[in-house]
Amino acid sequence: MHFELQQLNRLTFPHLPKCCGNCGWWQGHDDGWSTAEADHWNQVAEERFGRWGKLAFGDGRLLGMVQFAPSPLFARKLRAGPAGVDSVLLTCSLVAEPSLDSVRKSLVLAVLSELHEDGIDTVEAFCRLLPRQQDKGHFFEQDFLRECGFNPVRSSRGVQLMRLELGGVQPVYLPARRKRRGILRRLKRPAPVPVAFAAEEPAEAFPVPACF
Numbered sequence: 001m002h003f004e005l006q007q008l009n010r011l012t013f014p015h016l017p018k019c020c021g022n023c024g025w026w027q028g029h030d031d032g033w034s035t036a037e038a039d040h041w042n043q044v045a046e047e048r049f050g051r052w053g054k055l056a057f058g059d060g061r062l063l064g065m066v067q068f069a070p071s072p073l074f075a076r077k078l079r080a081g082p083a084g085v086d087s088v089l090l091t092c093s094l095v096a097e098p099s100l101d102s103v104r105k106s107l108v109l110a111v112l113s114e115l116h117e118d119g120i121d122t123v124e125a126f127c128r129l130l131p132r133q134q135d136k137g138h139f140f141e142q143d144f145l146r147e148c149g150f151n152p153v154r155s156s157r158g159v160q161l162m163r164l165e166l167g168g169v170q171p172v173y174l175p176a177r178r179k180r181r182g183i184l185r186r187l188k189r190p191a192p193v194p195v196a197f198a199a200e201e202p203a204e205a206f207p208v209p210a211c212f
Contacts, residue, residue, distance in 0.1 A: 008053030028075030064095035090125040
């Protein structure tokens, strides 16, 4: 199989399955968004960050996707939040079928490597504290994020915020990378000081977008 990763931007956006293309849940549109709303957000995300996700293809077929962007670009306010204003937030990831779960990990690891090269210091993600068989695969699983190096920050009512610090080896800064790093500073907005990690509470029903 010929395996290929591509950036999610306005050029590749049409390759998303319809349910993803119509989904503006993380951007604050619970029931989906119109074409005009999607076009506007996509334009802003691409102009400010260059892309807002990554796609995996196998022999021309879409195998999976992961969405990410600076956290201030997402309007959704989740319990266990807020995400840090300086962080890149991984929001959701889908694969075409359960047997392709390794594709999801390849996507996320590729994203983390890319963000590190871009000089991003912190990556965060929300997960649902549910048994694997009860989750529908739209939000990251706690075990999956732990395997990728994430650690818990705080939890509330079955939702947990997890964080990965990408510090360490200093990347080589090309002009485009300096620009992306500066985006996070320009997007800053006041946010409450993070609280200490709280004990996990029982999971409860939580709305999720549609799948493949």
